[in-house]
Amino acid sequence: MMASPSSPTIPLTCCSSSSSSSFHPSSRRTKFELPAKSQRSPPSLITSRVGAPDSPLSSIAADAASSAGDRVSRRRKLISVAATLPFLLQLRGYVEEGIIADAAELDNDEYTMIKEEVRKVVSKAKAAGVLRLVFHDAGTFEMGENSGGMNGSIVYELERPENAGLKKPVKILEKAKGEVDARRPVSWADMIAVAGAEAVSVCEGPIIPVVLGRLDSMKPDPEGRLPEETLDAFGLKKCFQRKGLSTQELVALSGAHTLGSKGFGNPVVFDNSYYKVLLEKPWMSSAGMSGMIGLPSDRALVEDDQCLRWIEKYANDQNLFFKDFKNAYVKLVNSGARWRSL
Numbered sequence: 001m002m003a004s005p006s007s008p009t010i011p012l013t014c015c016s017s018s019s020s021s022s023f024h025p026s027s028r029r030t031k032f033e034l035p036a037k038s039q040r041s042p043p044s045l046i047t048s049r050v051g052a053p054d055s056p057l058s059s060i061a062a063d064a065a066s067s068a069g070d071r072v073s074r075r076r077k078l079i080s081v082a083a084t085l086p087f088l089l090q091l092r093g094y095v096e097e098g099i100i101a102d103a104a105e106l107d108n109d110e111y112t113m114i115k116e117e118v119r120k121v122v123s124k125a126k127a128a129g130v131l132r133l134v135f136h137d138a139g140t141f142e143m144g145e146n147s148g149g150m151n152g153s154i155v156y157e158l159e160r161p162e163n164a165g166l167k168k169p170v171k172i173l174e175k176a177k178g179e180v181d182a183r184r185p186v187s188w189a190d191m192i193a194v195a196g197a198e199a200v201s202v203c204e205g206p207i208i209p210v211v212l213g214r215l216d217s218m219k220p221d222p223e224g225r226l227p228e229e230t231l232d233a234f235g236l237k238k239c240f241q242r243k244g245l246s247t248q249e250l251v252a253l254s255g256a257h258t259l260g261s262k263g264f265g266n267p268v269v270f271d272n273s274y275y276k277v278l279l280e281k282p283w284m285s286s287a288g289m290s291g292m293i294g295l296p297s298d299r300a301l302v303e304d305d306q307c308l309r310w311i312e313k314y315a316n317d318q319n320l321f322f323k324d325f326k327n328a329y330v331k332l333v334n335s336g337a338r339w340r341s342l
Ligand code: HEM
Pocket: 127, 128, 129, 131, 132, 134, 135, 164, 165, 227, 228, 229, 230, 236, 253, 254, 256, 257, 259, 260, 261, 262, 295, 297
């Protein structure tokens, strides 16, 4: 069964993963619907060890305070605190480093596991849909409103006209998510962010590392945030600006349209053909199907001087495109994300 506001399957998966994952409601700084309980929180161990009433540091400090009536003893204890402090601080450093190293190792295992499960379901043929899913989840972010973004809410938004065709990639990832959840709960937001990066790499694009820890929203994001395909370059730039994305990032991210059926090169190879084809403006030709190539929004980019400069750079230098796409992708999948506490 597919996800929709009226269909519980995906939201339930979403809730079940969230409710048993490592999220701390108390750590929320912004109004956001939260998963209920926490399972994994290695970094919070640091807080409890360092500041806890039974820690070496606090017991010595408490001792020193309680012996106010006895100046000699107090002075001795203060001297002892002063002498012990550097050692304790150093010890604390080792403990923290150990815990952080453990946490990093855990994250690494989790990351590898998610990537492995994603690879089992995301073939070259399915890559385009999965990559598009990323933009439709993250692209709802608006900086001014501080809402929307990479939060897995796409699973509640699949009936929206702009999301037509995205049930399939969600369904594909649901299978992988189920496998991961059985071992260690993962949010939809992390799942989609990693899957998009893997989709790019399956199609021979750049390797994009994705940090884990995004929280899922439990409700749809506000509507009308994604750019319409009929926007001109000015409208596209404004729309991306509201998401904190520059003109250069708009042009780099639009290069994702090299995948799929819009006629930019090989539909399953992630390369810089998008920019090469844009410069040729095949839609101006009446020959064959060339009038069908590209979306109005793609064609609009090449008519804008600022965008054109980037299009030319990326058409001439695939490595630059890969580097800039990678950085813009990382920014996109972190847009508006709420993170489990550190
Ligand atoms: C710049 C504004 C954008 C607009 C107006 C836009 C709009 C669209 C539209 C209308 C489609 C065609 C869907 C269909 O064939 O049914 C499409 C496809 C696609 N979009 Fe975008 N998009 C934009 C940016 C992005 C970004 C930033 C990404 C990812 C980083 C992206 C990834 C994709 C992919 C991979 C496809 C091909 C999907 C497939 O063939 O299955 N798009 N986009």
